Amino acid sequence: MAGPTPAPDARSATRPLGVSRPDLPITDLPTPEEVFGVRRIGPRELFRHALGPSLIALGISIGSGEWLLGPQAVGQFGFEGVGWVIVVSAVLQTLYNIECSRYVMATGEAPVVGWGRVPPGWFLWVPLSVLVVIFAFIAGGWAASAGQGMYALVHGEVPGEGAEEPRLWAIALLVVVFLIAAGARRVSRALELANWLMVGTILLGLLILCLFVVPFGLWWDGLKGFVTPAAPPDGITATQIGGLAGFTALASGLNWYVMGHYRDKGYGMGHRAGFIAGMRGERVKLLPSGVTFPDDEKNTALWRRWYRLLLADMWGVFFVGAMLGMLLPTILMARAVELTGTRPTQADMPTFVASALDAEYGRWLFYLALLLGVLVLFSTQLGIFEGMVRAATDAAHATSPRLRALLEGDPRRLYYPFMLVLLVVIAVVLHLALPVSLVQWSANMSNLGALIYPFMLMYLNSRLPRAARPRPWHHAILVLNFLFFGFFFVNFVADFVGDPLVTF
Template sequence: MANEVDGRTTAPTPTEYPLGVSRPPLGVADLPEPEEVFSVRRIGVVQIIQFVIGPSLIALGISIGSGEWLLGPDAVGEFGFVGVGWVITVSAILQTFYNVECSRYVMATGEVPIVGFGRVPPGWKFWVPFSLVAFYFAFIFGGWAAGAGQGLFALITGRLHEPDEIEWVRLLAIGLLLVVFLITALARKVSRALELTNWVLVGVLLAVLVVVCVAIVPWSIWWEGVRGLVTPARPPEGITASVLGGLAGFTALASGLNWYAMNHYRDKGYGMGYRVGFISGMRGEKQELLPVGMTFQDTPDNRRRWRRWYRLLRIDLWLVFFGGAMIGMLLPTILMAHVVETSGETPTEANVPTFTAEQLGAQYGSGMFYLLLVVGVLVLFSTQLGIFEALVRNFTDAAHAVSPKLRRILEDDPRKFYYPYMLVLIVVIGAALHLALPTELVRISANMSNFGALMFPFVLMYLNSRLPRPARPRPWHYVILVLNVLFFGFFFVNFAYELIVGEALVRF
């Protein structure tokens, strides 16, 4: 439709924005102001903390229980800081840049990554199922729930479980999955419930770990931990690239599969996500969730609004996510190093979830034993909370977007799929818990996340290069995405070789 400005006829305002293949064009509307989205008069520091920060906390809650609580302490406990710590730092930096690029697409279109990938040749019939399979194969095993079940068993009984009691551990793990169901079911808005839960969990966990580490860990070990994070050095003798790859993959989240946790920027209302809708909880009112995203015209007002949204995104990811991930990795690893030094023992894959609590309990009494068990259970539960919900959310988002028939059956209410599917998934994960030890399950998941780094950065390059001009990445952003492919891809190749051949391709 043509517009008239000062008596002159201007070009018609577009109503569609074609992007990629096999999916309908994006709708077109103006970017909202952040104040409109968050219902505040102005966005200051208080408002950023109170309303804007959130999606990064969900991602941080996931990350702390994988690399930070299991794989990092396991590697440092056996091999020390130097030669291991720099892998943590490089991984966290690369992953945060990658998260920005995933979220850039969400913020510019309101489409979550699993849906956006369907716009990449050869189309959604390949990319949507492939992405779901890659994601599910990495995270369906439930290693975090199993680890939390170990800690919960010890909390209840006051001792570690015996080999013939493993089934009780698994039942407790399944019970924790049911708690996740209740948290989401009782919510008015699922993402907000997860944010608030992680505000409490992550805040309490980091506070307790800071107090414990300051109280008992010598400053020499603190210095070794910090030095290890910033000192490039050859990996320790005897460590394999697969072990380092597990650490790299689950430092700061899940390397190439980080996109699975970026859906929450849509539900939070970042950018065009505000125009698309969100998944409401069972207690909330039915909300419209558009199956196709929306984007914006390149106008002065929209360029200004985009810059504002992009600054808020960087605050959420670099300050909260990156900063929290580095602190969350440092504290458990220096605590583990201290425990190994004072006890003369090293953790095994079987006892990593409870090793620190057991050893510190022997040194400082039952109070410390129970405190660290509680920390371990909450850490691993926060991770399983985010992962389990993401398994359900990504499948729901994908099915809702690509299937008009399903939308008709659901009467455009994705909750009618989301909650029944969550119950089905509890049964599936309950069966997967029987496959291996928690740390083994998590290491498999981490290396499968590295597999995702071989292709998804290229998918993002395709999508983001076709966004409206103000939202497109700068050239050096593409360089960072290629570095993600090279760094995490190296570790996946080693993992795949060791899995097939039975011995490490690279051993340092």
């Protein structure tokens, strides 16, 4: 059985961090060249080997927020008063992702495991965090939307309201996710490669499509809406804005559930901690608790190198991709509204653009738009479904010695059976509501995380080795995440039980 690569000069000292979890053994950070098996990290090696975890997050992002909630908001209310929410959300979420990943790189622990170090301890925060993630995404709106697009692609027509076949396609695509994970040698790497292909195809295809059908005036309206502060448009609800904010870029306060991929990629101390292997991969030991590095000059220099790679991945791939992924579908939606003279509804949102292009330009653009839509929504389905399974597996494996003994140290024995159980549950739940309303539920539930996890990150990251600790302005950004996304969750609850906090 393979295991984490030990440092050549491993030390016996440990570092206490938080409560209720073991102290962190101290050993040297690996070099990026050691982790990625290259002589040096140049531009070519950066793209081939080092970048990638943010693509999994971007694949999720482009589906629910950029393809569904953003275009729906623009299609119903226009760019003014909506676009700036997108930009603010994307910037705040990118900075939040960096803080989550800081912890992963410095300790080799997935965030769901790290929460167990925050008082009062793992017995509260670890199970609660798993439940919050599953409760937020179990509704399956992302899966149901992909099923609608797949139905339209196969039959050449939009499914009728309440049709059963789109749900069957959604379940079939869940099975495809299981097969991708099962056929991998390393699950995170399989997800990276799938998203390189899908996200690249999506953005290139959308760019070509928009250049062909969207007039310059709508491009300008979209760009101007992104950078012009304005009051929300009349008729939009704060719950709709909260859904848009929550799923622009990723999942606001719950973004941490995807950041554990930096561990599996081998970033920083993640290389010492192990990863979740696929069924085809060699059995790998995944440490139940993390490791960290000493406060010395050598490791401080190595930390700075790893941190620069993280920034390149987050700003160069995730943020840029998220902004393009929001701009292109929203201006395409604006063009569809212009062509049809109608506005999208929750029922026809996943196929509205394709139907508009069909009427104006012919079937070839109808099928192109549907194909892009299916890829967009499937990339979301892939990341969310696997992320729920990963969070539960990491949590259970880290906190239960009895379970680890039962699994004989192989987390795959929990990961794949739990994925099948979750598949069955989602297959039932996605019959309960329209896809877009399910996605709005998930987005506003994601904002719940912004009331909790920014402060937990402050607690953990302020106790890391000195080189890895955030600066005061990083804490200020986390407080802004709390205020911005937390407001929308509180409003969502008020709207759900009575009257919203604000109306427009």
